[in-house]
Amino acid sequence: xxxxxxxxxxxxxxxxxxxxxxxxxxxxxxxxxxxxxxxxxxxxxxxxxxxxxxxxxxxxxxxxxxxxxxxxxxxxxxxxxxxxxxxxxxxxxxxxxxxxxxxxxxxxxxxxxxxxxxxxxxxxxxxxxxxxxxxxxxxxxxxxxxxxxxxxxxxxxxxxxxxxxxxxxxxxxxxxxxxxxxxxxxxxxxxxxxxxxxxxxxxxxxxxxxxxxxxxxxxxxxxxxxxxxxxxxxxxxxxxxxxxxxxxxxxxxxxxxxxxxxxxxxxxxxxxxxxxxxxxxxxxxxxxxxxxxxxxxxxxxxxxxxxxxxxxxxxxxxxxxxxxxxxxxxxxxxxxxxxxxxxxxxxxxxxxxxxxxxxxxxxxxxxxxxxxxxxxxxxxxxxxxxxxxxxxx
Amino acid sequence: xxxxxxxxxxxxxxxxxxxxxxxxxxxxxxxxxxxxxxxxxxxxxxxxxxxxxxxxxxxxxxxxxxxxxxxxxxxxxxxxxxxxxxxxxxxxxxxxxxxxxxxxxxxxxxxxxxxxxxxxxxxxxxxxxxxxxxxxxxxxxxxxxxxxxxxxxxxxxxxxxxxxxxxxxxxxxxxxxxxxxxxxxxxxxxxxxxxxxxxxxxxxxxxxxxxxxxxxxxxxxxxxxxxxxxxxxxxxxxxxxxxxxxxxxxxxxxxxxxxxxxxxxxxxxxxxxxxxxxxxxxxxxxxxxxxxxxxxxxxxxxxxxxxxxxxxxxxxxxxxxxxxxxxxxxxxxxxxxxxxxxxxxxxxxxxxxxxxxxxxxxxxxxx
Numbered sequence: 001x002x003x004x005x006x007x008x009x010x011x012x013x014x015x016x017x018x019x020x021x022x023x024x025x026x027x028x029x030x031x032x033x034x035x036x037x038x039x040x041x042x043x044x045x046x047x048x049x050x051x052x053x054x055x056x057x058x059x060x061x062x063x064x065x066x067x068x069x070x071x072x073x074x075x076x077x078x079x080x081x082x083x084x085x086x087x088x089x090x091x092x093x094x095x096x097x098x099x100x101x102x103x104x105x106x107x108x109x110x111x112x113x114x115x116x117x118x119x120x121x122x123x124x125x126x127x128x129x130x131x132x133x134x135x136x137x138x139x140x141x142x143x144x145x146x147x148x149x150x151x152x153x154x155x156x157x158x159x160x161x162x163x164x165x166x167x168x169x170x171x172x173x174x175x176x177x178x179x180x181x182x183x184x185x186x187x188x189x190x191x192x193x194x195x196x197x198x199x200x201x202x203x204x205x206x207x208x209x210x211x212x213x214x215x216x217x218x219x220x221x222x223x224x225x226x227x228x229x230x231x232x233x234x235x236x237x238x239x240x241x242x243x244x245x246x247x248x249x250x251x252x253x254x255x256x257x258x259x260x261x262x263x264x265x266x267x268x269x270x271x272x273x274x275x276x277x278x279x280x281x282x283x284x285x286x287x288x289x290x291x292x293x294x295x296x297x298x299x300x301x302x303x304x305x306x307x308x309x310x311x312x313x314x315x316x317x318x319x320x321x322x323x324x325x326x327x328x329x330x331x332x333x334x335x336x337x338x339x340x341x342x343x344x345x346x347x348x349x350x351x352x353x354x355x356x357x358x359x360x361x362x363x364x365x366x367x368x369x370x371x372x373x374x375x376x377x378x379x380x381x382x383x384x385x386x387x388x389x390x391x392x393x
Numbered sequence: 394x395x396x397x398x399x400x401x402x403x404x405x406x407x408x409x410x411x412x413x414x415x416x417x418x419x420x421x422x423x424x425x426x427x428x429x430x431x432x433x434x435x436x437x438x439x440x441x442x443x444x445x446x447x448x449x450x451x452x453x454x455x456x457x458x459x460x461x462x463x464x465x466x467x468x469x470x471x472x473x474x475x476x477x478x479x480x481x482x483x484x485x486x487x488x489x490x491x492x493x494x495x496x497x498x499x500x501x502x503x504x505x506x507x508x509x510x511x512x513x514x515x516x517x518x519x520x521x522x523x524x525x526x527x528x529x530x531x532x533x534x535x536x537x538x539x540x541x542x543x544x545x546x547x548x549x550x551x552x553x554x555x556x557x558x559x560x561x562x563x564x565x566x567x568x569x570x571x572x573x574x575x576x577x578x579x580x581x582x583x584x585x586x587x588x589x590x591x592x593x594x595x596x597x598x599x600x601x602x603x604x605x606x607x608x609x610x611x612x613x614x615x616x617x618x619x620x621x622x623x624x625x626x627x628x629x630x631x632x633x634x635x636x637x638x639x640x641x642x643x644x645x646x647x648x649x650x651x652x653x654x655x656x657x658x659x660x661x662x663x664x665x666x667x668x669x670x671x672x673x674x675x676x677x678x679x680x681x682x683x684x685x686x687x688x689x690x691x692x693x694x695x696x697x698x699x700x701x702x703x704x705x706x707x708x709x710x711x712x713x714x715x716x717x718x719x720x721x722x723x724x725x726x727x728x729x730x731x732x733x734x735x736x737x738x739x740x741x742x743x744x745x746x747x748x749x750x751x752x753x754x755x756x757x758x759x760x
Contacts, residue, residue: 002615060611063483113462117413118748120454120461121741123616 001108002060007124008050011112014126014133015104016043019096020140027144034088036144038077038096041086043137045076063109070101153193158183166204169194186226189213189236196221206232207245214264218243226253230277233258239268247277248297255295259284262308269293279304280318283311296320301327302341305334305366314338323347323355325378329363329388336360337371337393344378354385362388369393396425398754399528401516401688402540403428404436406727406743408498409457410538412505413747416459417755421509427516427531431508433457434498436542440562441491444582444676448488450607450643453478455740456494457501459747465489465497485606519692524720535757538750540726540743543679544686549574552675561676567592568672572664576602577640580676584661585651587674593660597667603641609736613637622735623709630732631702637735638681679728689729707733710749722753 003011016039023035049072058065074097080086081093088096112119116126126133153172158181165185169175172191177199186204187196192214200222201207207223207230210216214237222244223230230245230253231238238258245255255274258267259282266287273294274280280295285307292315295302302318302325305311309332318325318341325341328334346357354361359375362368364386371393375381384390398414400407403426414424430436449455453464466482469489481487489497502508512531520527525535552558552574559565561579567590573583576598587594612618625633642648655661667673682703683689689705692698698715699706707725708714711733716723724730726746730737734745 002612002617004615004617004620007616059617062485066483110462114460117416117459117461117751118745121615121619121745121748125616 001120002123003055003058004123004125005050005055006130007122007126008055009047010126010130010133011108011124012046012050013043013137014112014130015107016046016100017133017137017140018103018107019100020137023096024140024144032087033148034086034092035096036141036148037084037086038081038088038093039100040141040144041080041084042073042077042097042100043141045073045080049073049076066101066105066108074101153195158199165201169196175199189216192216195219200224201226203227206230208232210234210236210238212236217241222246226250228253229257230254230274231256233261233267235260235264237261237264237267240272241268241270243272245272245274248275250277251299253277254282255280255298257282257284258286258288261286261288262310274298280321282306283309285309286311288312289314291315293317294319298322301325302344303327304329305332306330308332309334311335312337316340317342319343321345323350323352323357324361325359325375327361327363328366328368329361330366331364332366334362334366334368335371336368336373338373340374340376341378342374342376344375346379354383356380358383360390361385362390364388367391395423396532396534397423397758398425398536398538398750399526399532399534400424400426400538400540401519401528402426402542402727403430403433403511404540404542404727405433405457405498405740406540406542406746407538408433408502408507409459409740409743410540410726410747410750411507411510412457412501413459413744413751414754415505417751419754421506424510425532425534426507426511427514427528428511429513429515431511431513433502433507434495438495439564443562443564444579445586446491446582448490449494450488450578451740452485452607453482453487453489455489456497457740457743458497459744461744465493468497469493517688517691518695519688519723521696521716521721521723526716526721526723535720536722536724536750536754538722538724538726538746539688539692539729540746541686541688541729543728543738544682545680546675547677547680548675549677552673555673557671558673558675561674565672565674566590568670569593570670571595571672571674572597572667572670573674573676574598574667575640575676575678576600576642577676577678578608578642579678580640581642581648583674583676585648588651588655588660594655594662595668595670596661596663597665598640598663599665600639603639604644605641606643607736608641608739609637613735614741619709619734623733627701627706631704634704634731634735681728683729686729701732704732705729709733710753711737711746712749712753717753719757722750722757724750724753726750 020039023039026035155174158177160178160180162182165183167187169189172193174195176197182200184202187208189210195217198220203225205228207226210233212235216238218240220242224246262285268289270291278300280298281303283305286309289312294317296319298321302321304327306329312335314337316339320343325344341359344357347355357379359378360382362384366388368390453466454461456465466478466487469478516528526537546560567587571587571592572595574597683705711724711730713723728738730746734742736742
């Protein structure tokens with residue numbers, strides 16, 4: 001078809017309507033905004049390419065060109081989706097995109113020519129329906145945006161100064177600390193869709209405790225002097241970003257402990273600094289990613305993954321820890337890549353061979369895949385124990 | 394039920410218009426088709442057979458149905474139970490066979506009840522009246538589409554009375570030595586036919602043919618190319634039409650390899666003028682212009698219509714501006730409609746005129 005510019009835009013918007021409605025329905029069902037965000041992103045990318053590239057470069061578009069152009073748009077959508085942090089899983093995003101692309105082909109080649117006799121010779125223009133289609137798409141996106149805005153959790157500002165805890169967050173909200181905001185005695189999260197940002201927590205049994213709550217974001221939090229864990233998550237799904245947790249002097253606690261969430265969406269820990277405690281990051285029966293964290297001066301292990309967990313451990317720095325740098329055990333599956341592990345000291349008080357100073361340990365039927373890790377100032381680089389194994393990519 | 398529309402011309406362009414009107418909700422009793430043969434493909438069939446055409450130059454949507462989908466590739470895929478025609482179609486490489494096209498015409502003829510509307514009559518005069526047109530003594534119609542077809546075969550003047558000369562579109566066999574005048578699709582087909590029949594062939598041509606899949610560039614089939622065309626002033630538009638009527642035939646090995654092989658064997662060559670062969674095939678197409686058609690010539694003179702060179706000046710929707718208003722429509726389809734659509738003599742061109750004619754009729758009915 002030799003599209004006119006108007007025809008390209010009208011056809012583009014028209015084929016996006018069904019995916020847009022479907023995205024709204026899926027968003028309602030999942031109580032998540034990513035389908036609408038993805039549909040909006042697909043439409044936006046397509047319109048921008050139509051305006052800037054396709055119309056100028058493609059005077060006549062044969063049917064086969066839909067495939068390479070579709071792949072180009074997919075790449076742009078995926079890149080932008082990642083950049084803008086659209087919360088779709090890769091499989092869901094690909095399925096949604098593929099379905100929308102296929103539908104667009106059917107509509108463009110069969111349905112529109114049946115609906116409007118002169119569709120082809122009008123260069124893809126839809127006549128009076130074109131304006132209606134554009135208006136509908138605008139209304140749907142505007143309505144979705146309005147609902148998204150209206151249903152945003154309320155923002156609660158925590159003033160500078162010390163606030164006595166424990167604070168219990170039992171409804172969806174964004175708790176944002178002003179500079180110097182401190183909570184003494186811990187924070188407990190029991191509601192979904194809670195964000196805690198820029199707050200220092202001092203003391204408490206756990207600095208921040210997340211109980212059976214999903215889509216929790218902890219960003220820019222600082223925790224110290226907790227008696228057990230810095231951040232403790234049970235049956236919850238969290239993203240922890242840019243945190244600082246000091247557990248120095250805490251004999252039994254972990255910096256971050258996420259446990260028993262294998263049936264939930266993956267949790268993410270990234271860009272955190274964890275000092276002291278038994279273990280910096282402890283992941284038990286979870287799906288998770290630990291990326292670009294700095295763990296040091298722990299007394300049992302740096303990062304622990306155990307009990308059938310599936311975890312990616314990437315680009316972390318683990319240093320000056322006792323016994324084991326990164327541990328993957330008990331039927332867990334770990335991708336351990338591009339970590340820097342240095343200064344793992346042998347635990348002289350333990351008779352356990354694993355604790356003789358290993359950078360990476362795979363234990364008890366665990367499967368570890370390693371790639372490009374740098375282990376230094378440690379007696380042993382890697383070790384396999386009790387039917388576990390390590391493979392090198 | 395009153396007769397709303399008349400189609401003058403029972404060939405493929407008239408047939409496309411009829412099928413489009415039927416799709417638009419008009420019943421057979423509301424349409425009259427005046428023609429000289431009840432088979433809408435009669436003239437085309439003879440010409441295709443004369444040049445031994447096996448495949449259409451047009452692609453999947455080169456058909457007579459009012460909607461472009463399903464095209465002939467879909468029909469072929471269903472009949473052959475194969476995805477190959479669809480794959481060929483998305484690569485613009487599907488060309489239906491002549492048999493497939495003619496079968497489709499027969500199917501559509503039955504489905505649209507063409508024969509109920511067809512009247513065997515030759516219309517010699519269109520007279521504009523208030524609110525419509527009188528067609529000879531055959532009746533009064535608010536909306537008339539003229540699809541008179543090509544006004545006749547074009548034969549170079551110096552060959553008109555030459556006993557060796559035959560037009561490509563007239564039935565013929567091949568002598569041992571054949572000179573083919575022309576360089577378009579029919580000429581190229583005749584080169585291959587004559588070579589296959591064992592003849593030596595001389596291609597007599599004044600200019601080199603262009604190689605393109607369709608007889609015009611693809612943008613000119615849609616509004617993308619048409620918008621600029623419709624914006625041209627009359628003198629530039631006539632120049633454009635002359636320029637784009639240059640001979641052409643499709644690229645591809647199917648054309649090139651037999652010619653190259655024959656050239657190596659000394660059985661094919663190009664010459665600028667005739668060289669005394671025993672047979673001369675005039676692949677020189679059709680007569681051009683409204684002056685060559687008695688009906689159109691009279692229409693222009695009776696109503697003082699605006700013309701430009703050989704063409705009747707039309708609006709972009711293929712109607713005659715001086716004779717079209719809210720109460721009546723006079724439209725042209727087929728070759729005479731080139732002023733609004735350069736590829737008017739193709740099936741796509743016939744659809745272009747037919748769809749716009751239908752819009753006029755629908756607007757009139759819903760006033």
